[in-house]
Amino acid sequence: MAEFAFVSHVPIAENRYRERYGLDFEDFAVGQIFKHRPGLTISQQDNVEAALDTLNQAMLHFDAHYAAQTEWKRPLVVSTLTLHRLIGLTWKTFNKRLRILGWADISMTHPVFGGDTLYAESEIKATYDDGDPRCGRLTVITRGINQDGIVVCSMEYDILVYKRAAVPFAQANY
């Protein structure tokens, strides 16, 4: 018998449910691990676009002939693209995030190439209630895991997450 946790759909009326993803600050506890789904396959086109969009001039990302002469043999994915996709993939759990305060550490532990599929997994390392009626603070460790189960990126960062009563979801039609 499956055990379930955390509400994704709020009953609005008889037989009517509204999607409302994201845990409240009060739902988080140290030691929880969240496996985020879906994963996302990154393409070399994504890589080129991310480099061009951000003014990244490192040709390792977009000159495949150059990349073929390196030990990687093919273009390496922009590190901050990997990081961005991983954070994006966590949204169903962290949808009530107000902002990211900063990263204490970001480690790129394995190369990522076009064609790789990334899955994100997060662990709650610490929770802090600083007395702000709107938000609490979490220290989160998020890991990116590729299709072979190898950790490609690991990062530790602090975020502010809304408390249960603090966001006017219903008034915003959510």
Added chain:
Amino acid sequence: MSGFYSHRKLAENVYIEIAGVEHEDFAVGQVFEHRPGRTFTAEDSRLHALRGADLSPRAVDAVYNEKVYGGEQVVSETLVLGVVTALTTKTFNKVVANLGWGQVRFPTPVRVGDTIYAESEIVGKRESASRPTQGILHIRTRAVNQRGEEVCSFERRLLVYKRGLGPYEAAGY
């Protein structure tokens, strides 16, 4: 005081553009001002959210953003970090790979319409123990907006090729 060169002379009247500063030419204490700056638009933010598979309503639903956040258009931290890092890539072009970041901070939020400028200081430089043809640079990068307010700062370690030991000649660089 001498600067660094953008071109190497291949033959009389023929020049090839150089990609980045050589590892050997970096020294602790040097500061590099990166140009151009970059302006953030609302479309940047929207596309960034979509490409990140991020369905948080703040980024994709303007009505929600107005009602819950008062319409304030803050640029996502992952985009700011990506852009600030990218702005450093002309100077730090001889990169093998990024090893990681530390102490990433956002003292002032970046808002739609803001323009940021980045600069980097060399805080450490050493040989790679496991990779004799490569070195490790330790840099501290900060970015300010058009009002001079610091919007992002971080430390970063990257693996770089040593002089003459990269893939440049083979790749036609």
